[in-house]
Amino acid sequence: MSMKKLVTEVTWCKGCGICAAFCPRHVLEIVNDKVVIKDEVSCIKCGQCELRCPDYAIWLQEVDHE
């Protein structure tokens, strides 16, 4: 079965805060100018963070599960 997992690439993150501000579930936080996933269980995998991140530093990745 295929599932999606929230992934970040913090070296690409410029700390703009857009992902955190528009996340409908307040999953994300900016700490020292970098994105942090603070509440992964609340994530509804809507992908809005990925769509709006100007720096491709957060996205939903397909992962395979047994």
Add this chain to the structure above:
Amino acid sequence: MPSELVKREMRTENLPHIWCPGCSHGSVMRALCQAIENVGLERKNTVIVSGIGCSSRAVGYLNFDTIHTTHGRALAFATGIKLANPDLHVIVLTGDGDISAIGGNHLIHACRRNIGITCIVMNNTIYGMTGGQYSPTTPTGDFGTTAPYGNIDKDFDIPLLAASAGATFAARTTAYGIAQTITVMEKALKHKGFSVIDVASICPSYYGRRNKKGDAVKMLQWQKENSVPVKMAQNMTAEELKGMIVTGIFKDVEEPEYTEEYQKIIEKAGGKR
């Protein structure tokens, strides 16, 4: 490593890009990649052309046949490419300064010809690259380095300008409404004829700072709260629409496309392509 989409469609060796924190050029470029994949354009049949500006730097990151041309002339180069091989999908990525100031004449004539090119304007209402001079889309009264007392010019409405000049597809979306930006881009890419999408974008570094609009989050929040769909706008007064961003498809009609008409001329003259 970035997402699979970014790995497929961008030159990851050139990433991360140089745009400022929060600049919407990055999300609009990603939206275009998504739209290209959703429509299924083939890499070998797609050419992306830009002019000069922060926005125009996008072509350096896109994993396609791309050409970074001179300021304002992206449509002139794109017209040549399309005429040389009408089977190509030709996409122009440009800024408001590039397309409506120095390139304004190329814009109206590409519209008038209805040539099969998709033109995406990353419209942040300022010259970002050169430090914040006002552009033809800077709202009246707003500030730029060249308008320290406020801009007294009237601003162009790019989709209305394009539609009245003869473009057969004209739309506006926002950087906040990136999902809509992708679906409208898909329609524009499938459109036969000249299509223009004005993407209301943000330049937090120059436009935002000089006009005290706050950071990137505040600027996108403002877009969210001040956008009206074109259907709703039709029932609103000019006063009510003041300062609002009207979004959606303004024009979508079918008319003869330039390279097809040109082919008929070639045949009349007894030539072959």
